[in-house]
Amino acid sequence: MDVTAVTLLLSTALLLAALSGPVLLRRSAPALASIPRVAALTLTLSALLWIAALVALGPVVAWISTGPSWLPQQAAEVCGRCLSASSPFTQGAVSLGIPAIVPLALPALGLAAALIGLIGEVVRLKRSHAALARALQDSSTQKVLHGHRVHITPDARPVAFSFPHRHGGIFVSRGTLATLTPNELAAVLQHEHAHLSQRHHLYLAILNGTTRYFRWIPFIRAVRAAVPHYLEIAADRAARNVTGTAALAGALLHLGQPALPETAAHLPEHAVLHAAGSERIRHLTGQPRPPASTAMAAGVGAYAFMLAAAIAAVHWPYLLAILTGC
Secondary structure, three states: OOHHHHHHHHHHHHHHHHHHHHHHHHHOHHHHHOOHHHHHHHHHHHHHHHHHHHHHHHHHHHOOOEOOOOOOHHHHHHHHHHHHHHOOOOOOOOOOOOEOHHHHHHHHHHHHHHHHHHHHHHHHHHHHHHHHHHHHHHOOEEEEEOOEEEEEEOOOOOOEEEOOHHHOOEEEEHHHHHHOOHHHHHHHHHHHHHHHHOOHHHHHHHHHHHOHHHOOOHHHHHHHHHHHHHHHHHHHHHHHHHHOHHHHHHHHHHHOOOOOOHHHOOOOHHHOEEOOOHHHHHHHOOOOOOHHHHHHHHHHHHHHHHHHHHHHHHHHHHHHHHHOOO
């Protein structure tokens, strides 16, 4: 297989995943929901690997491009030998007639986009969490409930949510205390504790930050929407293991749909993790997984492995050429 065929094959695999990924994720959801933490990790890695494979097309194209002609002749010859030494393909491929530095710059651009998005997301969330936590803590009281330190807000609505520990941890409203039974409240607090102990806030910051400038791609957009759902299911399971299914299901019914605190309407949804969502109750009963869903979930994992192998296959020859002095 020559370099042109590899380029076309990798491009086709990326395009198919970009367009059909949302459908695949929907159909594999029942199986993925049975392993929510693994699903969240696999989907996040799949999104990041998709981006990495996209920018890996640059080094592949460089193998059929001319060297960086803007360099002095001697330096250009060295770079040309490095490109030739790194290429796993036979010589004789038709040159594109463009400087190899152009496609080789794609990984740098992709990494820069991911880093800029991640830094921007972390800064934005840190400022928002700090400002909102200060406002809520000024009007709330602290109390230890069922072994958890909790901030109780004056909100009359049944609301429960959490921030990272440094910004206050678990918050519940007076409406929540008035609505839930003691067992249901214990389940809600355990749910929020799971968010904190499993570092779901950090998880979502990394996912949403690194993929920020790629969210227009259907597959990436679907992953960004699916991962928070699986993290909520993971927190549900952690709470169920401690307090039981009945208490958690009752709490989810009483809390209803997720709601931001009244002072946080401007924040993105993933900035606050909620113990709410009656639609998740069916996942607590352990419904059977359709065989097709299991097969598609396995396909998601296989696709991630394939992308990882392709990325390694592209970059390893470059690394080997550098280590051996071209």
